[in-house]
Amino acid sequence: MVQLRINGHIKTVDIDPETPLLWAIREQLGLTGTKFGCGISLCGACTVHVDGQATRSCVTPIGDVDGQDVTTIEGIAGADGTLHAVQAAWIKHQVPQCGYCQSGQIMSAVALLSENPNPSDNEIESFMAGNICRCGMYSRIKAAIKTAAKAA
Amino acid sequence: MDKITQAEKKAAKIAKRAARTRGQKWTRRGFITASVIGGGALLIGVAIRPGDRTDELAKLAATGDESLLTAWVKLSPDNTVTAIIPHGEMGQGVHTALSAMLAEEMEADWAAMDIMEAPAEKAYANYVLGREFMVNKDKLPGFVLGTLNGAFLGITKAMNLQITGGSTSVRFTGVGAMLTAGAAAKELLLKAAAKTWDVPVSSLRAQKSYIYHDESGKTAPFADFAQLAATFKPSLTPKLKARKDYTLMGTSLPRVDIPQKVDGTAMFGLDAHIEGMKYATVKAAPVHGQSVASMDASVAKAMVGVQGIYNMGDYVAVVADGYWQAQRALEAVEVTFTQSAESQLNQAGVFAQYAKAFENAKRKDIHKEGNVSQTMKRADRTHEAEYNVPFLAHACMEPMNATAWVKDGTCELWTGTQNPLGTRAEAAKILGLKLEDVTLHTAFMGGGFGRRAVPDYALQAVKISEKTGMPIKLIWSREETTQQDHYRPAVTNRLRAAIDSDGMPSAWDSLFVHKMDPPEASRVPYNIPNQNIEYVESPLHLRFGPWRSVDHTQHGFFIESFIDELAHKAGQDPYQYRRKLLAGKPRFLAVLDAAAKLGNWETPLPEGQARGISIVESFMTIAAQVVTVDVNGDMPRAVHVACAADAGMAVNPDGFKAQMESGIIYGLTAALYGDISLEDGAVMQSNFHDYDMVRMDNAPDIDVVILQSDARLGGAGEPGTPPIAPAFANAIFAATGRRIRSLPIGDMSGVNVG
Numbered sequence: 001m002v003q004l005r006i007n008g009h010i011k012t013v014d015i016d017p018e019t020p021l022l023w024a025i026r027e028q029l030g031l032t033g034t035k036f037g038c039g040i041s042l043c044g045a046c047t048v049h050v051d052g053q054a055t056r057s058c059v060t061p062i063g064d065v066d067g068q069d070v071t072t073i074e075g076i077a078g079a080d081g082t083l084h085a086v087q088a089a090w091i092k093h094q095v096p097q098c099g100y101c102q103s104g105q106i107m108s109a110v111a112l113l114s115e116n117p118n119p120s121d122n123e124i125e126s127f128m129a130g131n132i133c134r135c136g137m138y139s140r141i142k143a144a145i146k147t148a149a150k151a152a
Numbered sequence: 153m154d155k156i157t158q159a160e161k162k163a164a165k166i167a168k169r170a171a172r173t174r175g176q177k178w179t180r181r182g183f184i185t186a187s188v189i190g191g192g193a194l195l196i197g198v199a200i201r202p203g204d205r206t207d208e209l210a211k212l213a214a215t216g217d218e219s220l221l222t223a224w225v226k227l228s229p230d231n232t233v234t235a236i237i238p239h240g241e242m243g244q245g246v247h248t249a250l251s252a253m254l255a256e257e258m259e260a261d262w263a264a265m266d267i268m269e270a271p272a273e274k275a276y277a278n279y280v281l282g283r284e285f286m287v288n289k290d291k292l293p294g295f296v297l298g299t300l301n302g303a304f305l306g307i308t309k310a311m312n313l314q315i316t317g318g319s320t321s322v323r324f325t326g327v328g329a330m331l332t333a334g335a336a337a338k339e340l341l342l343k344a345a346a347k348t349w350d351v352p353v354s355s356l357r358a359q360k361s362y363i364y365h366d367e368s369g370k371t372a373p374f375a376d377f378a379q380l381a382a383t384f385k386p387s388l389t390p391k392l393k394a395r396k397d398y399t400l401m402g403t404s405l406p407r408v409d410i411p412q413k414v415d416g417t418a419m420f421g422l423d424a425h426i427e428g429m430k431y432a433t434v435k436a437a438p439v440h441g442q443s444v445a446s447m448d449a450s451v452a453k454a455m456v457g458v459q460g461i462y463n464m465g466d467y468v469a470v471v472a473d474g475y476w477q478a479q480r481a482l483e484a485v486e487v488t489f490t491q492s493a494e495s496q497l498n499q500a501g502v503f504a505q506y507a508k509a510f511e512n513a514k515r516k517d518i519h520k521e522g523n524v525s526q527t528m529k530r531a532d533r534t535h536e537a538e539y540n541v542p543f544l545a546h547a548c549m550e551p552m553n554a555t556a557w558v559k560d561g562t563c564e565l566w567t568g569t570q571n572p573l574g575t576r577a578e579a580a581k582i583l584g585l586k587l588e589d590v591t592l593h594t595a596f597m598g599g600g601f602g603r604r605a606v607p608d609y610a611l612q613a614v615k616i617s618e619k620t621g622m623p624i625k626l627i628w629s630r631e632e633t634t635q636q637d638h639y640r641p642a643v644t645n646r647l648r649a650a651i652d653s654d655g656m657p658s659a660w661d662s663l664f665v666h667k668m669d670p671p672e673a674s675r676v677p678y679n680i681p682n683q684n685i686e687y688v689e690s691p692l693h694l695r696f697g698p699w700r701s702v703d704h705t706q707h708g709f710f711i712e713s714f715i716d717e718l719a720h721k722a723g724q725d726p727y728q729y730r731r732k733l734l735a736g737k738p739r740f741l742a743v744l745d746a747a748a749k750l751g752n753w754e755t756p757l758p759e760g761q762a763r764g765i766s767i768v769e770s771f772m773t774i775a776a777q778v779v780t781v782d783v784n785g786d787m788p789r790a791v792h793v794a795c796a797a798d799a800g801m802a803v804n805p806d807g808f809k810a811q812m813e814s815g816i817i818y819g820l821t822a823a824l825y826g827d828i829s830l831e832d833g834a835v836m837q838s839n840f841h842d843y844d845m846v847r848m849d850n851a852p853d854i855d856v857v858i859l860q861s862d863a864r865l866g867g868a869g870e871p872g873t874p875p876i877a878p879a880f881a882n883a884i885f886a887a888t889g890r891r892i893r894s895l896p897i898g899d900m901s902g903v904n905v906g
């Protein structure tokens with residue numbers, strides 16, 4: 001039994017504590033915005049926040065987040081549905097192509113900006129280097145992060 | 153709707169005559185239908201069907217009065233216009249572009265428009281695409297061949313086209329059907345309004361889903377005229393707007409699929425859900441074509457959550473309560489696969505086999521012009537080089553997956569596919585079901601790039617569901633996705649040129665191994681009077697498939713690198729050298745000039761930096777790129793890419809730019825890292841550590857300029873890819889004097905000395 005707070009709701013999951021958080025989120029908790037890309041922490045598609053920290057959920061055993069706060073892409077908009085500044089910037093810059101990597105990109109970007117509200121180009125690049133976008137939307141992601149930084 | 157009118161008969165006759173004079177057998181008759189459906193909605197479809205019943209191909213293509221519809225538009229009583237689109241969305245903005253094309257001609261309110269992806273019904277088969285093939289086999293886009301594993305292309309299969317790929321959506325469906333459907337709908341509605349209000353049609357105008365009679369100030373929504381409009385016979389050739397009158401096309405409309413891709417609600421294949429479904433994962437024979445020899449699942453079977461382990465012939469499947477449990481159990485299955493001669497083949501052996509094929513295999517012509525051998529003999533100088541590129545995987549961000557439930561003689565299937573109708577037809581075939589008994593629900597694709605034109609993964613899900621009787625979500629690991637791809641072939645190209653006294657090529661001789669499509673990919677855009685372009689075949693067991701821009705990706709690299717070599721030999725600036733060879737080709741020159749200007753071709757750069765240039769036409773779009781490279785580090789780095797492109801017209805300019813950016817990064821990944829290689833017949837690479845991607849910290853800044861011309865619409869999804877590798881390699885040459893003749897480039901130590 002693992003208890004965690006996911007997007008503000010306390011949930012109990014009855015599962016092998018070794019199970020990666022990614023699969024518990026998708027299969028047990030039914031939140032499919034978090035994606036599977038590589039399974040070994042190389043692509044960033046599965047990025048969520050654990051106590052506010054960007055975390056690759058594909059290599060994080062759910063047992064490790066017992067009692068912690070997990071936020072997924074479904075949990076970053078305001079309670080009234082207002083998009084997070086990062087999401088709004090993503091729309092403004094028309095960032096997604098296929099869109100598959102974008103939950104992870106957005107979760108990384110939100111974590112970056114909460115740590116460093118005004119990142120330089122270099123800081124953006126090195127923080128975001130763990131998130132692959134096979135559609136190559138890097139210029140747009142970078143521009144959107146800067147827009148979001150200004151909006152905050 | 154199936155009555156043939158006089159006008160249609162006449163049109164068919166004209167079409168037939170025209171076809172005969174072109175020496176072609178195929179004719180078509182387009183027609184447009186209008187009808188009222190349930191709830192009072194008006195439905196208008198544009199159909200094109202075979203017109204010549206005596207034609208063998210036509211007989212196979214459609215029987216009786218069967219029609220193959222390419223586009224539908226629905227007008228609901230609440231005045232909503234719905235575009236029904238026969239293409240999947242994989243991020244290229246096709247839903248937005250196609251619906252904008254429809255709205256443009258219909259004068260529909262795009263902001264209030266609904267968009268629906270057509271179900272995988274024959275009625276939505278991409279017939280315009282099929283027809284291009286019928287008319288001229290050479291025009292068949294490459295991805296189709298991939299669908300069939302490069303095998304003989306059966307005509308019935310060709311008719312199962314509902315494919316997104318080959319940059320065809322906007323070019324074929326858009327131009328061939330959406331514009332026509334929109335114009336036809338508008339004509340009918342105007343006619344109905346004219347009758348209702350008793351005024352001449354010419355006094356009416358349509359705008360944003362309303363009809364206006366300015367004289368009287370009367371106005372009413374489209375929907376008011378739907379019933380009456382459906383009673384008219386639509387004209388066969390509705391009048392289309394001139395390009396200059398477009399108000400939607402050519403503007404950067406926000407993409408309709410984007411909001412759901414920023415809040416996690418977009419449904420990809422991976423997100424399909426059926427109550428009670430189980431999760432499956434598989435391991436197929438690493439050497440393609442081999443099968444399971446032995447399997448010991450005793451340990452795996454006992455693991456928690458495991459439902460069953462199956463020998464499926466050429467792969468092993470594990471079914472469990474969750475993906476992770478299935479994956480862990482799969483690792484615990486002891487499996488061996490059959491062996492064959494191919495199980496010995498290594499990458500060096502592949503290229504050795506090609507070298508042998510150059511000597512022994514029968515040469516096939518692609519293009520012959522002038523007299524190459526004599527020109528070579530008489531030339532003062534010749535220059536030759538051999539180029540090589542490796543196999544490439546698609547590496548779609550979303551691993552292959554499909555969800556299937558086979559029960560009671562039916563099958564339901566959820567997946568992201570570039571080929572919905574083909575997927576459905578193949579599923580029906582392997583299950584021995586009728587097409588009607590298979591329902592396919594298409595989902596967003598987390599990248600397609602040609603990979604998702606091949607339905608192998610979906611068919612596995614179907615088979616496993618059939619075997620277990622359970623609803624199954626099959627997910628391939630990243631490793632399986634990398635090793636069971638349908639690869640861009642490794643290709644060798646031997647190039648030789650005769651050089652005249654001005655340093656210009658007077659003959660071009662090209663021989664390569666592995667041809668997919670399109671055949672014009674190996675042709676040079678340059679004015680060279682004597683040309684000989686040939687290929688040989690050298691079959692391998694590894695599966696090939698269409699890879700973003702198909703053959704253009706390698707030939708762009710070969711041709712544009714070799715031309716650069718010739719420019720260097722001639723002691724000429726590579727940009728000006730190309731200009732000379734493109735004399736009389738204004739579209740090419742304009743694109744090349746625009747890229748040179750955008751990339752500041754003439755401006756000096758700091759130490760360790762240089763520029764390279766290239767130009768490639770693919771899928772009717774001409775794209776030129778100027779890359780600025782920095783070779784001061786361990787890895788050559790593309791600092792900036794200037795891209796100019798002429799696609800006739802960019803339907804959605806911002807979307808077009810995004811496609812160019814995407815194509816550039818995709819091609820740059822291939823140029824820098826892309827290397828799938830064989831060891832003991834199997835693909836060695838498995839995940840992003842050994843098949844890495846360009847990431848944000850090594851992505852260049854990209855500027856794109858779009859040129860307009862009056863040429864037919866070209867593609868957007870692919871043409872950004874071919875020019876990047878040669879422009880990048882040419883820049884490295886300019887910076888270091890080292891010519892890159894094989895990819896990937898890797899780090900600076902791997903740069904070949906030329």
Ligand code: FES
Nearest residue numbers: 037038039044058
């Ligand atoms: S799936 Fe977790 S980093 Fe790739």
Ligand code: FES
Nearest residue numbers: 099101133134135
């Ligand atoms: S948008 Fe497709 S992988 Fe990033």
